[in-house]
Amino acid sequence: MATGITDKSASKRRVKSYRIEYDGKQDVDSILSGTGCIFDRIIEGKEDNSFYYGDNINVLHHLIDSGMSGKVRLVYIDPPYATKSAFVGRNQKYAYSDSLAGADYIEFLRERIILIRELLADNGSMYLHLDGNMAFPMKLIMDEIFGASNCRAFITRKKCSTKNYTKNTFGNVCDYVMFYSKTGDYVWNRPYDPWDEDKMLREYPYVTEDGRRYKKVPIHAPGVRHGATGGKWKGMMPPEGKHWQYTPEKLTQLDEAGDIYWSPNGNPRRKVYCDAKKGVPIQDLWLNYRDSINQQMKTTGYPTEKNIDMLRMIVQASSESGDYVMDCFAGGGTTLGAAQELGRRWIGADNSPESLSAVIRRFRDGLQDYGDYVSKPFDQSELTLKTETDGTRFSLFSEHAKTDEALSIIKSVG
Ligand SMILES: C[S@@+](CC[C@H](N)C(=O)[O-])C[C@H]1O[C@@H](n2cnc3c(N)ncnc32)[C@H](O)[C@@H]1O
Numbered sequence: 001m002a003t004g005i006t007d008k009s010a011s012k013r014r015v016k017s018y019r020i021e022y023d024g025k026q027d028v029d030s031i032l033s034g035t036g037c038i039f040d041r042i043i044e045g046k047e048d049n050s051f052y053y054g055d056n057i058n059v060l061h062h063l064i065d066s067g068m069s070g071k072v073r074l075v076y077i078d079p080p081y082a083t084k085s086a087f088v089g090r091n092q093k094y095a096y097s098d099s100l101a102g103a104d105y106i107e108f109l110r111e112r113i114i115l116i117r118e119l120l121a122d123n124g125s126m127y128l129h130l131d132g133n134m135a136f137p138m139k140l141i142m143d144e145i146f147g148a149s150n151c152r153a154f155i156t157r158k159k160c161s162t163k164n165y166t167k168n169t170f171g172n173v174c175d176y177v178m179f180y181s182k183t184g185d186y187v188w189n190r191p192y193d194p195w196d197e198d199k200m201l202r203e204y205p206y207v208t209e210d211g212r213r214y215k216k217v218p219i220h221a222p223g224v225r226h227g228a229t230g231g232k233w234k235g236m237m238p239p240e241g242k243h244w245q246y247t248p249e250k251l252t253q254l255d256e257a258g259d260i261y262w263s264p265n266g267n268p269r270r271k272v273y274c275d276a277k278k279g280v281p282i283q284d285l286w287l288n289y290r291d292s293i294n295q296q297m298k299t300t301g302y303p304t305e306k307n308i309d310m311l312r313m314i315v316q317a318s319s320e321s322g323d324y325v326m327d328c329f330a331g332g333g334t335t336l337g338a339a340q341e342l343g344r345r346w347i348g349a350d351n352s353p354e355s356l357s358a359v360i361r362r363f364r365d366g367l368q369d370y371g372d373y374v375s376k377p378f379d380q381s382e383l384t385l386k387t388e389t390d391g392t393r394f395s396l397f398s399e400h401a402k403t404d405e406a407l408s409i410i411k412s413v414g
Pocket residue numbers: 054055056057078079080095096302303304305306307328329330331332333334335349350351352355
C-alpha cells in the first residue's frame with residue numbers, strides 16, 4: 001500500500017466550496033429562530049435523564065431555549081432512511097413510518113442537524129447513521145453544517161449476515177455512520193477490539209529472550225526533511241526520498257533500550273511490542289456490530305433497534321462519565337441504555353408511541369430474547385404525574401399538549 005506525501009503547493013491552494021441546492025432549502029437563521037413546545041417530558045429516575053415524547057424539532061428548540069446550547073457532549077442519531085416503508089415492532093404494533101423522500105427528507109434532517117449542532121459542546125461530536133439511500137446527499141449537508149474538515153470518519157458497518165438476495169445485484173449488508181466533531185478539539189477515547197489469538201501470533205511473530213512478543217517496523221517514513229530527521233544517524237542517511245521517523249537522539253535512546261532490531265546486513269528496524277497495545281484499534285469498517293434482530297441478542301423488540309455494543313463503543317469513544325448524551329430519534333432507546341450503563345446523563349426524544357413504550361420497558365424490565373417476549377402490565381405506583389421529580393421511577397411532566405396521550409401509552413406499556 002502506497003502512502004502519499006504532503007504536497008505543500010496543493011495544500012496552500014484555495015479550495016472552492018460547493019453546496020447542495022434544492023427547492024425549500026431554508027436559511028440557517030430562520031431555522032434557528034423557531035420555537036417549540038408540543039411534547040411531553042418523561043423523567044427516568046433522577047432529573048438528569050429525560051425522554052421527550054413528541055416531534056424532535058420542538059424538543060430541540062425547547063432544549064436551546066432552556067439553556068442547553070453547548071452542553072451536550074455526544075449526539076448519535078439513526079433517523080428514518082427514506083425507505084418508503086412502515087415499521088411494526090415485535091408485538092406487531094405500528095411503530096413509525098419512513099415516508100419522506102428527496103428534498104423533503106434532506107430538509108427535514110438538515111433543520112434538525114443545525115439545531116443539534118447548537119446543542120453540542122465545543123468539544124462534542126455527532127454520529128449520523130444512514131444507509132446508502134440518503135447517506136451521500138447527507139454527507140454534503142453534514143459538510144456544510146460542520147465543515148468538511150470536521151468529518152472524522154465515514155464508517156461502513158456490516159448490519160446483517162449474508163442474505164439470499166433475489167435482486168440481480170450485490171447483496172445489501174452494509175450501512176454507514178458519519179462521525180463529525182464540532183471543532184478540531186474533541187473528546188476521543190480510542191476504542192479497541194480485543195486481540196484475537198491467531199491474529200496476534202501472525203502480526204507479532206517474534207519473541208524477546210524475556211518472552212515479549214513483538215513485530216519489526218521500519219524507522220523511516222516517506223518524504224524528504226531538511227532538519228535532524230533528514231540527516232545521518234550512526235553514519236547512515238535515511239533511504240532516498242525518506243526521513244527518519246525520530247530524531248537521531250531518540251533513535252539512539254531506542255537502540256540503547258534494546259528496542260531496535262539490527263538485521264544481519266545492518267538494517268535497523270524498530271521493535272513494536274504487543275503488550276504495549278490495548279488491543280486492535282477499531283477502524284472505519286465495523287464488522288462486529290450487526291443488529292440485534294440478526295443475532296441471538298436481547299432487545300426491546302422495537303423495529304430497527306441498533307446493536308447496543310455499537311452504541312456502548314461510540315458512547316465510550318466520544319464522551320466522558322457524567323456527560324450529556326442525546327439521541328433525538330431514540331426508537332427503542334439503545335443510545336439511552338448505553339449512556340445509562342456507562343454513567344452518562346441522557347436526553348432522548350421520539351414521536352412514536354411504541355418508542356415511548358419501548359424506552360419504559362427498557363428501563364423497567366431490561367432487554368429480552370426476541371422469542372421470549374411477554375407483555376407485562378404497568379404498575380401504576382411507578383408513575384407520578386407532576387411538575388417535579390421525587391425519586392419515583394417515571395415522572396411525567398404535565399404542562400405540555402399531549403399529556404393524556406402520553407399517560408395512556410405509559411399505562412398500557414406491555
Ligand atoms: C431507525 S428508528 C431509531 C432506532 C433506534 N436507533 C434504536 O436503536 O432503537 C428512527 C426513529 O425516529 C423516530 N422519528 C422519526 N421522525 C421523528 C420526529 N420528527 N421526531 C421524533 N422522532 C422521530 C421514529 O419514530 C423512530 O423511532
